[in-house]
Amino acid sequence: EIVMTQSPATLSVSPGQRATLSCRASQSVSTNLAWYQQRPGQAPRLLFYGASTRATGIPARFSGSGSGTEFTLTISSLQSEDFAIYYCQHYSDFPTFGQGTKVEIK
Amino acid sequence: EVQLVESGGGLVQPGGSLRLSCKASGFNFSSYWMSWVRQAPGKGLEWVGTIKNDGREKFSVDPFKGRFTVSRDNAKNSLFLQMDSLRVEDTAVYYCVRDGLLVTAWFDPWGQGTLVTVSS
Numbered sequence: 001e002i003v004m005t006q007s008p009a010t011l012s013v014s015p016g017q018r019a020t021l022s023c024r025a026s027q028s029v030s031t032n033l034a035w036y037q038q039r040p041g042q043a044p045r046l047l048f049y050g051a052s053t054r055a056t057g058i059p060a061r062f063s064g065s066g067s068g069t070e071f072t073l074t075i076s077s078l079q080s081e082d083f084a085i086y087y088c089q090h091y092s093d094f095p096t097f098g099q100g101t102k103v104e105i106k
Numbered sequence: 107e108v109q110l111v112e113s114g115g116g117l118v119q120p121g122g123s124l125r126l127s128c129k130a131s132g133f134n135f136s137s138y139w140m141s142w143v144r145q146a147p148g149k150g151l152e153w154v155g156t157i158k159n160d161g162r163e164k165f166s167v168d169p170f171k172g173r174f175t176v177s178r179d180n181a182k183n184s185l186f187l188q189m190d191s192l193r194v195e196d197t198a199v200y201y202c203v204r205d206g207l208l209v210t211a212w213f214d215p216w217g218q219g220t221l222v223t224v225s226s
Contacts, residue, residue: 001167034212036151043201044151046214055214087151091210094167095141097151 002026004088006098012106013078021101023071023088031067032092038100039084047086048073078103108132108215110202115220122192126220128185128202136160136180139205141213142187144198152198154187156205165210192224 003026013019023033031051036044046055048064051071061076075082083105088098114126128140142154155166155176164176175188185202199221203213 036213043216043219044213045216046212049212049214089151089212091206091212093210094165095153095156095210095213097153099150 001094002029002090002092002096004090004096004098006086006088006101008101009099010102010104012104014106015080016077017106019075019078019082019103021073021075021086021103023066023073023098025069025071025090025092028068029090029092032090033064033066033071034089034091035064035073036087036089037082037084038087039081044087075103108204110204110215110217112200112202112217112220115200115222117223117225118192119226120192120194120224122224123188123190124192124222126187126189126200126202126222128187128217130183130185130202130204133204135183137207139207139210140176140178140185141203141205141210142174142176142185143201143203143213143216144196145201145219146195146198149198154200156210157185159207189222192222194224196222197224198222 005024007022033051034049035047038044052064063074085100141156157164157176173191177186199219201219202217
């Protein structure tokens with residue numbers, strides 16, 4: 001099983017500031033990596049697939065990067081609706097998720 | 107609009123069974139692999155199992171093998187999760203998700219989820 005580790009567990013950021021979230025795989029997953037956003041009380045929503053391809057309707061302030069074992073999700077200027085939990089997931093074989101990073105208002 | 111709607115959740119006693127359903131619309135259901143993902147209260151996301159588009163092959167991991175069975179009815183655009191020998195730790199929201207075409211991929215979209223509570 002490929003283990004996905006996200007850091008930090010919680011990120012406190014002021015509105016308008018930049019947020020950088022990390023996801024590490026225990027072995028290479030190439031670019032078979034997705035990011036999801038989950039707002040309170042809602043189902044997760046796809047943000048990125050292929051590590052860096054933005055899903056339909058995702059604002060340009062979100063960007064994804066990385067390959068192999070190291071991945072990054074960046075939100076360039078946090079808006080109120082961006083405060084949520086973010087999960088990475090690989091699909092290189094049996095999928096596994098990271099434990100999530102909660103982005104909270106500072 | 108691509109949509110997934112789950113049903114069938116509820117309260118069940120430990121050792122009991124439950125069958126979840128997911129009705130798909132807005133896409134060619136029979137072309138896509140489909141999966142179930144769960145989320146225990148206050149916890150993260152956990153993949154439960156996947157079924158190929160033709161239903162001939164299914165994938166899961168040890169915590170669920172032998173207890174949970176994924177199936178589908180392409181004629182009815184429906185996905186199912188049969189859960190047997192339920193445990194308290196199976197309490198979670200269960201999401202139906204669309205997987206990939208021909209291979210497992212990212213999950214999009216997600217249903218709204220159905221809550222399963224295992225308790226005596």
